[in-house]
Amino acid sequence: MPEGPEIRRAADALAAAVVGVPLAGAWFAFDALKPYARRLRGRRIEAIAPHGKALLTRFDNGLTLYTHNQLYGVWRVVDAGQRPASSRALRVALETAHKGILLYSASDIEIWPSARVHEHPFLARLGPDVLDPALEEAAVAARLVAPRFARRALAGLLLDQGFLAGLGNYLRAEILWQARLAPSRRPVDLDTDACAALAQALLGVPRHSYRTRGRPRGGQLQDTPFRFRVFERTGEPCERCGTPIEKRAQGGRPLYLCPRCQR
DNA sequence: CTTTAAACCTGCTGGC
């Protein structure tokens, strides 16, 4: 049930297990995909790359597997031949001689020609991936004030995958707190400094989450572990000013904020 | 044009 950082971490783990190794077998639960299983045996996975919250698994025969986990899809890495007991429905299994990657529960699963996968109706509308290392703050600041985004309230804008791909409900709350902005603010109302602070938080908070959320990777931690400052902390004191964190419904989902620091 | 509500996919939690 991930946002961009969790998807990217999952992609890293999947890629480390199977990229570049010939597939001993492929299996799909959905009838429409079953014919592809034969065509994938013996082929290699060239890359497993996230686009926002979607995942693209590219094979060396010109095909790409598109998957989106929505709230409930889960990928697992297992030893070859293993199918752990689970109440979840297995939807995809890709196995090499050593490792297997299994997708459970997800319902958005398609196979496209790699050359045209970016025409996928969902992918075609995505903004830049917020975790793309090449994405710079200046570009984000410019995007904020672009005509199609500038007049929209930040509460809705930050959840729009067409603005930046990979943000979700916890990142929205944490970014707005970090930038000290109320969710009702609009880019067009922000001065240059506030806009720059927002752009910095839009990139910095997801990147920090990607680096540090969950179990530390590769031994030692590089910096302070990610923790929520406002998300699901209703009533607890704001770490900056001590005011109790509030929970509001906005855009049909819970939004947590400090009513004092976020103006 | 922007925002909101409802619906859908599936899984989990808490109450009865």
Added chain:
DNA sequence: TGCCAGCAGGTTTAAA
């Protein structure tokens, strides 16, 4: 223990 309602970090669609 079993069932159901409600909710969830997502997305789309229609309507206000």
